[in-house]
Amino acid sequence: MTSPTIDLRSDTVTRPTPAMLDAMAKAPVGDDVYGEDPTVNRLEGLAAEMLGKEAAVFVPSGTMGNLISVLAHCGRGDEVILGDLAHIYLYEQGGSAALGGVHPRSVPTQPDGTLRFDDIENAIRGDNEHFPISRLLAVENTHNRCGGRALPVEYMDAAGQLAHKHGLKFHVDGARLWNAAVALNVSPDRLAKEADSLSLCLSKGLAAPVGSVVVGDKEFIRKARRMRKAVGGGMRQAGVIAAAGIVAMTEMVERLADDHANARRLAEGLNRLDGISIDPETVQTDIVIFDLDREDITPANLSAGLRGHGVLLNPIGGKRLRAVTNYHISEADIDRTIQAFGAVLEAGAQVTDKKVFTYG
Numbered sequence: 001m002t003s004p005t006i007d008l009r010s011d012t013v014t015r016p017t018p019a020m021l022d023a024m025a026k027a028p029v030g031d032d033v034y035g036e037d038p039t040v041n042r043l044e045g046l047a048a049e050m051l052g053k054e055a056a057v058f059v060p061s062g063t064m065g066n067l068i069s070v071l072a073h074c075g076r077g078d079e080v081i082l083g084d085l086a087h088i089y090l091y092e093q094g095g096s097a098a099l100g101g102v103h104p105r106s107v108p109t110q111p112d113g114t115l116r117f118d119d120i121e122n123a124i125r126g127d128n129e130h131f132p133i134s135r136l137l138a139v140e141n142t143h144n145r146c147g148g149r150a151l152p153v154e155y156m157d158a159a160g161q162l163a164h165k166h167g168l169k170f171h172v173d174g175a176r177l178w179n180a181a182v183a184l185n186v187s188p189d190r191l192a193k194e195a196d197s198l199s200l201c202l203s204k205g206l207a208a209p210v211g212s213v214v215v216g217d218k219e220f221i222r223k224a225r226r227m228r229k230a231v232g233g234g235m236r237q238a239g240v241i242a243a244a245g246i247v248a249m250t251e252m253v254e255r256l257a258d259d260h261a262n263a264r265r266l267a268e269g270l271n272r273l274d275g276i277s278i279d280p281e282t283v284q285t286d287i288v289i290f291d292l293d294r295e296d297i298t299p300a301n302l303s304a305g306l307r308g309h310g311v312l313l314n315p316i317g318g319k320r321l322r323a324v325t326n327y328h329i330s331e332a333d334i335d336r337t338i339q340a341f342g343a344v345l346e347a348g349a350q351v352t353d354k355k356v357f358t359y360g
């Protein structure tokens, strides 16, 4: 019998739970572009309540959630200040610039996922006809490229207050805000207090098959809903997927603590291996980013070698690789993964297959 694959490429690989499939089969539906899908309406009401905001809109993906948020806050020629390692900046095809004419102004992302307040203040433009208009500050919580670091309440409050002091809106890419809330032991609405908008994913650690939700005040959501339609995100009987999203938000948040414990276990195991560097103390949530410090084996080689042992994970550029724990990964899978690393690192340069996907 071949053992099942241990898929650590992302928490996006999660498949719907039996409770989700059941809810999807039974969901009452209607045409959501008419506002008539009772299940979508329920999901949006629940999300708004959980995040302490007036309203919400259901979207197909985190990328669309961020895009319509930026476009609802900013017009052409306006500027969004964000981190140079932000998902919006690195991994969304520059959609808000390409489609909305919104100029991105990046500032250095600190290793803990925060942006320095000095850097933000220095990036805010004065009143001068040479400059775009600074309109929006965006942060990411948890921070993907910083190894899933959770930005604490004090930081979120202060960042939002800084934005507001200068007349900017404050957007949070909260694809994994649920993970941040669990790791910090605070409620999601507390983290969201100063945010004018947040985009939250249901199809990552929470295991829904599809969907994200954007929350904010009624006027912002009205604009975001218009933008959603413009980019083709107006879905019809979307209750069949929203039903899974409701299960995600009501039943799948607390268990994220298991993913976090598994990620820490993985980091501790990897830290014991020669040629891998990671500080396990920095692993707060489900993402483990580590460096491979070996002359004889590249991250692509390592990834290909692990694939031979049934373990999937991605190089993310330079010496770095990323593993993400999730609903389908058990403690035993983590131990098997660490063993596989040991075997591949011992085999070293013998591993030559380079056909590996990279986010580099």
Ligand code: TLP
Binding pocket: 009, 010, 011, 012, 060, 061, 062, 063, 064, 066, 087, 088, 091, 140, 142, 144, 173, 175, 176, 201, 212, 359
């Ligand atoms: N992240 C994916 C890849 O795109 C890198 C992953 O595997 O982690 N914000 C953040 C912080 C994200 O990590 C992601 C997805 C998104 C937004 C976009 O979400 P989707 O994939 O639903 O468009």
